[in-house]
Amino acid sequence: MNLTLYVWRQKDAEDKGSLEKYDARDINHHMSFLEMLDVVNEGLIQEGVDPIAFDHDCREGICGMCSLMINGRAHGPEKATTVCQLHMRHFKDGDTIYIEPWRAKAFPVTKDLIVDRSAFDRVMQAGGFVSVNTGGAPDANALPIPKANADVAFDAAACIGCGACVASCKNASAMLFVSAKVSQFALLPQGHAERKQRVEKMIAQMDEEGFGNCTNYYECEAACPKEISVRFIAKMNREYLMATIAK
Amino acid sequence: MKLESKVPSGPLAEKWDKHRFESKLVNPANKRKFSAIVVGSGLAGAAGAASLAELGYNVSCFCYQDSPRRAHSIAAQGGINASKNYQNDGDSTWRLFYDTIKGGDFRSREANVYRLAQVANNIIDQCVAQGVPFARDYGGLLDNRSFGGAQVSRTFYARGQTGQQLLLGAYSALSRQIGKGQVRMYPRAEMLDVVVVDGRARGIVVRDMVTGKISSHAADAVVLATGGYGNVFYLATYAKGCNVTAAYKAYKKGALFANPCFTQIHPTCIPVSGEYQSKLTLMSESLRNDGRIWVPKNRDDKRAAADIPEDERDYYLERKYPSFGNLAPRDISSRSAKEVVDDGRGVGETGVGVYLDFADAIKRLGKNVIEERYGNLFQMYERITGEDPYTVPMRIYPASHYTMGGLWVDYNLESTIPALFVAGEANFSDHGANRLGASALMQGLADGYFVLPYTLGNHFARAGVSNIKADHPEFKKAEEEVKERINKLLSINGKRSPDTFHRALGKIMWEYCGMGRNATGLKKALQEIPALREEFWQDLKVMGSADELNQQLELAGRVADFLEIGEVMCYDALTREESCGAHFREEYQTEEGEALRNDRDFCYVSAWEYTGVGKEPNLHKEPLVFENVELTTRSYK
Ligand SMILES: Cc1cc2nc3c(=O)[nH]c(=O)nc-3n(C[C@H](O)[C@H](O)[C@H](O)COP(=O)(O)OP(=O)(O)OC[C@H]3O[C@@H](n4cnc5c(N)ncnc54)[C@H](O)[C@@H]3O)c2cc1C
Ligand code: SF4
Numbered sequence: 001m002n003l004t005l006y007v008w009r010q011k012d013a014e015d016k017g018s019l020e021k022y023d024a025r026d027i028n029h030h031m032s033f034l035e036m037l038d039v040v041n042e043g044l045i046q047e048g049v050d051p052i053a054f055d056h057d058c059r060e061g062i063c064g065m066c067s068l069m070i071n072g073r074a075h076g077p078e079k080a081t082t083v084c085q086l087h088m089r090h091f092k093d094g095d096t097i098y099i100e101p102w103r104a105k106a107f108p109v110t111k112d113l114i115v116d117r118s119a120f121d122r123v124m125q126a127g128g129f130v131s132v133n134t135g136g137a138p139d140a141n142a143l144p145i146p147k148a149n150a151d152v153a154f155d156a157a158a159c160i161g162c163g164a165c166v167a168s169c170k171n172a173s174a175m176l177f178v179s180a181k182v183s184q185f186a187l188l189p190q191g192h193a194e195r196k197q198r199v200e201k202m203i204a205q206m207d208e209e210g211f212g213n214c215t216n217y218y219e220c221e222a223a224c225p226k227e228i229s230v231r232f233i234a235k236m237n238r239e240y241l242m243a244t245i246a247k
Numbered sequence: 248m249k250l251e252s253k254v255p256s257g258p259l260a261e262k263w264d265k266h267r268f269e270s271k272l273v274n275p276a277n278k279r280k281f282s283a284i285v286v287g288s289g290l291a292g293a294a295g296a297a298s299l300a301e302l303g304y305n306v307s308c309f310c311y312q313d314s315p316r317r318a319h320s321i322a323a324q325g326g327i328n329a330s331k332n333y334q335n336d337g338d339s340t341w342r343l344f345y346d347t348i349k350g351g352d353f354r355s356r357e358a359n360v361y362r363l364a365q366v367a368n369n370i371i372d373q374c375v376a377q378g379v380p381f382a383r384d385y386g387g388l389l390d391n392r393s394f395g396g397a398q399v400s401r402t403f404y405a406r407g408q409t410g411q412q413l414l415l416g417a418y419s420a421l422s423r424q425i426g427k428g429q430v431r432m433y434p435r436a437e438m439l440d441v442v443v444v445d446g447r448a449r450g451i452v453v454r455d456m457v458t459g460k461i462s463s464h465a466a467d468a469v470v471l472a473t474g475g476y477g478n479v480f481y482l483a484t485y486a487k488g489c490n491v492t493a494a495y496k497a498y499k500k501g502a503l504f505a506n507p508c509f510t511q512i513h514p515t516c517i518p519v520s521g522e523y524q525s526k527l528t529l530m531s532e533s534l535r536n537d538g539r540i541w542v543p544k545n546r547d548d549k550r551a552a553a554d555i556p557e558d559e560r561d562y563y564l565e566r567k568y569p570s571f572g573n574l575a576p577r578d579i580s581s582r583s584a585k586e587v588v589d590d591g592r593g594v595g596e597t598g599v600g601v602y603l604d605f606a607d608a609i610k611r612l613g614k615n616v617i618e619e620r621y622g623n624l625f626q627m628y629e630r631i632t633g634e635d636p637y638t639v640p641m642r643i644y645p646a647s648h649y650t651m652g653g654l655w656v657d658y659n660l661e662s663t664i665p666a667l668f669v670a671g672e673a674n675f676s677d678h679g680a681n682r683l684g685a686s687a688l689m690q691g692l693a694d695g696y697f698v699l700p701y702t703l704g705n706h707f708a709r710a711g712v713s714n715i716k717a718d719h720p721e722f723k724k725a726e727e728e729v730k731e732r733i734n735k736l737l738s739i740n741g742k743r744s745p746d747t748f749h750r751a752l753g754k755i756m757w758e759y760c761g762m763g764r765n766a767t768g769l770k771k772a773l774q775e776i777p778a779l780r781e782e783f784w785q786d787l788k789v790m791g792s793a794d795e796l797n798q799q800l801e802l803a804g805r806v807a808d809f810l811e812i813g814e815v816m817c818y819d820a821l822t823r824e825e826s827c828g829a830h831f832r833e834e835y836q837t838e839e840g841e842a843l844r845n846d847r848d849f850c851y852v853s854a855w856e857y858t859g860v861g862k863e864p865n866l867h868k869e870p871l872v873f874e875n876v877e878l879t880t881r882s883y884k
């Protein structure tokens with residue numbers, strides 16, 4: 001199939017950037033979306049045009065590196081699918097596709113489709129851990145954890161830190177990402193000792209990074225490739241309330 | 248050069264304790280005076296960096312991704328081994344040790360493997376304490392499964408995302424130390440050289456992948472935890488950025504490269520669908536617990552799977568290995584798949600694949616049980632192939648997955664360059680000629696959490712604080728060399744992109760140094776690789792400049808190094824005139840086509856010394872001495 005692409009090109013963080021038009025020819029429907037871009041890039045190189053820069057690594061939907069807005073949707077049209085796992089069979093001959101980077105104040109564009117998501121790392125550094133040093137941990141089975149809690153904690157822990165939730169939110173809120181980590185630890189006994197300070201610190205850092213507020217549009221949940229539930233946002237709000245009341 | 252393994256004397260089970268006792272300690276007040284560079288933030292790197300920082304050392308950590316959380320370890324699916332014996336099925340440290348050394352076809356060091364088995368249980372404790380959500384049973388205790396040819400259930404898992412959850416645990420420990428200022432993290436930073444001063448590793452040269460700036464970093468010790476080099480085959484289950492560059496630069500600076508030809512080809516990956524393919528996706532081996540592998544008995548049988556009657560199917564693993572059946576070890580399963588495909592009995596559009604069929608399991612256990620066990624994998628398969636594995640058997644084929652070979656290290660994980668340590672998949676130490684399932688995660692975390700903190704401490708205490716800083720002339724020299732090479736890559740101005748060379752190399756490696764190898768083929772590869780390399784340096788085209796984010800330039804640098812390591816792999820495969828583990832030399836097989844190991848002549852580690860590009864490297868041998876296990880022929884019949 002043949003496609004028309006409009007791709008965001010921006011030389012570096014300072015550059016203004018613009019959408020450029022490219023043709024994608026002879027695309028096989030078994031290709032992944034990123035393989036389609038590889039083919040386009042190979043053509044650009046042959047023409048002497050700077051290839052399109054985009055983030056990717058594992059190409060199997062788990063590292064969270066890939067991050068494209070496709071026709072205005074984070075990770076494209078397929079539900080619960082990262083863009084590296086999106087295949088061209090979901091497009092048809094003659095389609096026009098707009099490809100843009102994540103857009104959020106806290107995620108400045110580095111080049112073309114690549115953004116800087118280090119704000120997520122700083123939120124994690126503020127409290128996304130259990131303070132336990134290496135060595136001296138008790139036997140792993142000394143602490144039974146009800147399967148139901150462990151399962152929900154896992155649902156939260158499945159977040160890949162891609163940032164699609166932020167990119168798809170009108171307010172560029174990071175609530176889904178932050179609440180996933182807060183909830184994972186709030187649901188597990190290991191996380192209890194630091195429960196209050198964790199939620200406070202992570203939220204404070206989230207605000208400092210310039211992420212917006214949550215006004216319950218739930219676009220984040222719809223875009224999330226790991227189907228992280230907005231129930232975790234409610235859980236984080238409760239955790240936060242409890243922490244501040246305790247003060 | 249004499250290779251000293253530095254394995255402590257005494258009974259096997261007491262070696263590690265004894266070694267720790269004999270190690271010198273750094274006074275707590277002095278720890279802050281020492282610094283370590285950790286390259287890599289995968290399981291080995293993140294665990295090591297965090298643990299060293301917790302002890303009070305100053306750590307700098309580097310990774311090429313935009314965040315340490317994205318290291319390739321994140322992609323591991325199946326699980327991690329330990330001999331907790333929670334299932335009461337007869338597991339023990341000794342059994343885990345024995346299985347691992349036997350699985351490696353007796354080409355690894357006893358003492359290292361035993362230590363690995365010893366600390367494995369601590370890893371599980373540590374991870375649970377961090378909040379890693381391992382699978383649990385209804386009583387709230389940890390669940391286990393049997394995995395990758397083990398006859399006990401010793402594998403801990405977190406759905407199909409064990410690597411992700413373990414890495415996020417290590418990343419959280421690392422993040423805590425970054426937040427405290429004890430670790431300085433450098434993401435989007437590519438290490439391009441090791442700096443050696445007076446015979447000791449003193450630091451590294453790094454390229455900032457956003458600005459292109461080249462900078463030097465000095466420390467009292469350098470740890471490489473940069474993962475495996477399996478992307479030398481181009482099509483692999485590795486993340487696209489995985490590379491040999493860090494390890495290769497160390498090799499060029501004098502570190503020996505051990506057993507480079509020991510590379511693992513994983514039996515259960517989704518087959519190639521076309522020329523444009525950029526990577527292959529692994530389907531967790533746990534699928535083999537319930538799936539049955541088969542091909543048609545007749546050649547070129549084009550019927551749909553469902554139309555092939557039971558008596559015209561060849562369940563070849565069950566037939567050849569009745570006691571292990573579909574769970575036969577990876578090397579054996581992969582090779583058997585190649586055999587039937589070479590015989591013209593492969594399935595799918597390309598004929599390069601075999602069936603992994605769940606029909607019987609679904610009949611026996613019900614669709615919901617299968618969905619609970621493998622739901623996410625089935626989904627992933629469907630997403631990629633567009634076929635529903637609940638109704639049509641999966642198609643699988645082997646792909647490059649892991650490298651047992653790596654930089655040579657002694658018992659302390661120190662390479663032949665003093666003060667240069669190597670951890671995780673980047674070293675060669677624990678898996679011999681073949682790695683068992685769920686033991687790479689174990690080794691990465693063992694190295695990072697439980698070995699490096701001790702052996703680096705001992706190193707610091709003995710060597711004292713280094714007074715060499717990053718402005719030393721050797722650093723400047725290394726920086727200049729790095730810049731020169733980058734400029735060279737950019738100035739060739741030929742016609743071919745780095746990716747096309749990478750693909751071409753991959754084809755040579757897969758053909759001649761893949762699942763089956765022979766002298767004629769390897770010699771051919773040893774002619775084709777240098778020719779391709781020559782062409783690379785004549786006809787490469789890299790767009791853009793050195794001082795910007797330039798993905799083509801990054802790739803070109805990595806491909807250049809793959810074009811050299813590929814040759815070392817072929818030399819290694821050519822000189823190892825035996826079949827062992829994943830290294831199958833077609834000339835050395837039994838009448839039934841099984842690997843023929845030669846303990847009399849090849850019971851050693853091959854450690855290669857760099858002598859110049861395109862020159863045959865020097866071979867050094869570390870004899871393997873087995874005092875505690877008897878060398879037996881692996882039999883999975
Ligand atoms: C699909 C898949 C599934 C797997 N499943 C399992 C499993 O179920 N069980 C199991 O035990 N094993 C499994 N493995 C193997 C296992 O995941 C790896 O061997 C292990 O995670 C490697 O960890 P590591 O820390 O050594 O390296 P990696 O996780 O590969 O980390 C390498 C690090 O080094 C950095 N780096 C590399 N080069 C440079 C450079 N030049 N400059 C700067 N930084 C650099 C990277 O940024 C990264 O942070 C699997 C592997 C694959 C591919
Ligand atoms: S919550 Fe979902 S969308 Fe947001 S970072 Fe995590 S995985 Fe990505």
Ligand code: FES
Nearest residue numbers: 057059064066084
């Ligand atoms: S590239 Fe890793 S999730 Fe898409």
